[in-house]
Amino acid sequence: MYRYDNFDARFVSERTNQFRDQIARRLKGELSEEQFRPLRLMNGVYLQLHAYMLRIAIPYGTLSGAQMHKLADIADRFDRSYGHFTTRQNIQLNWMGLSNIPDILEELASVEMHAIQTSGNCIRNVTTDPYAGAIAGEAEDPRAVAELIRQWSSLHPEFSFLPRKFKVAITASEGDRAAIKVHDVGLQLCENDAGEAGVRVWVGGGLGRTPLIASVIRDWLPLGDLLGYLEALMRVYNRHGRRDNKYKARIKILLQALGLEELTRQVDAEFAKIDHIDPDNVRSELDRIRAFFAPPPLEESADEGTLQSDLAENQAFARWIQNNSVDHKVPGHTIVTISLKPIGGIPGDATSDQMHLIANLATLYSHDEIRTTHEQNIVLPHVRKADLHHLYKALADAGLGTANAGLASDIIACPGLDYCSLATARSIPVAQNISKRLEARENDVGPLKIKISGCINACGHHHVGHIGILGLDKAGKEYYQITLGGSGDENASIGEILGPGFSYDKIDGAVETLVDTYQSIRTGDERFLDTYRRVGADPFKEALYATA
């Protein structure tokens, strides 16, 4: 794992002290709310429906056991003993008092964490593949490049007041588990024809009011040029991105306005002028960072212990292995997904006891490594096959053994109207109702991604759900619009609106009808998305609206 150097430690500590002082001045009335608001947002403090919310950054979704223990301690001491893992691989605490926040930030700093750049119009936490460094076929561990970008973007004087927030995602696999094509910038680490390490750059993807799939702006760039190129791209965006209308301020709108060719021309011209970032320095800094992400000492082994007999004897364990584990690149090991989607539970929530347990299990069984996923689950990336049954039993005893990763009840849902001050409708209880309805047959249904947002901001990624649900307010009543055919993977697509929406009472039944329809028309081992792409929306519309 990356360890702070003196610069990082000093910067985080100075920022904590600065914010402690700003909070004290606010509480004494020396700063007005208007003056204070941007300062608190720069430190991840929002005002939500019931209280302040603190969003803590989990850079590229990687945590050690000690960091997870610290998050659990903070949830216990200062909040209501639980945390909510978000679609940006961060964690939110929902019941914060302002006066406690400086102490919390100090606690976080003691384990090299903070809440900086989790809000505001800056470059946000860089997200990546939760299987990074563990899955076969990667160009390299993308977290080293993500850390390089974190260092470059943190405190960057030019990019602290962008036209709008800016999100970067990075993957090193052909299979995209980081949804890079729906980010402002998506990076795919890959080799060129000569076998040199580099990166493909996508630009202008995003969800929200104007959902768009990103375009390739550079097919391949040597890694030494990455920061210079990003700096050029950010400069063009900073200069021309609209500041007069926040709904038109993201880079995707600039891309639409200029066209890809012109944007590429401007970025290339700016890149040619950049002479203050030396590619050799970038390369050597990347080498320094890579050392922190050296793979753990895993021994190739054919020894699976009692795995086969345990699988034969324990059906629930076998189902969990089938759905929640993926082969590791080192034989004898597995990547495990811990579902934070218990049937009828709140997607992404974990109690502090569960967080402590995950931390202990990571230390015992996963070389002290934990990943958070944009699908609001947890991953233990390096588990020996021989340890899987012990791990499963410990998780299942704590309500963390749900065998539903990638299935119908593994639903992404934003906090929605239950917590979020921007929401137009609830998301969480809709997810709970759907998961209860579909649980019994979800193994027959197979891979299905249902994603729910409580407003058009789309934090629940509904546009890229195979079934997407957007909660709206219609004359004071919650009302849900369905989109079909979205996908956030390497074949990304934006879902199409199906037709008139449904009331809160009807939406879970409507989703069940869609699943019935799929099961009645699928051929072979088609996934829901494959069937939709083959037949289009008509059979689904007919089933939903014919009798309406």
Added chain:
Amino acid sequence: MTTHILTANHLAEGHVVFLGENGIWVSNANHAVRASSPEDKTRLDQSGSAAKAASLVIEPYLVEVEANENTNIPIKTRERMRTLGPTVRLDLGYQSGTWKPDTYAYTGEEIVQI
């Protein structure tokens, strides 16, 4: 005629508050003072601005309620949830009985702890 109460969040602690009798901010919406006439609503609004300027609360605004004998029930789901807590965690928020002490008032000159 519609009835309104005044709500905000407590600056230091963040929790939801309502303006009660004698300028005291309370956590139970049923104890909030009501305004029905335009003059009363303007007065409530002004009290909110004054408490905001005095750094006692943030984001004060009027909420329309159904005024019953002993209860003020907000018309909008969002506001109902602020008086209670999340619908998905009935053990959290004011619905769980964890009322905050009604300890602060802004007298027009200073914040007093009662």
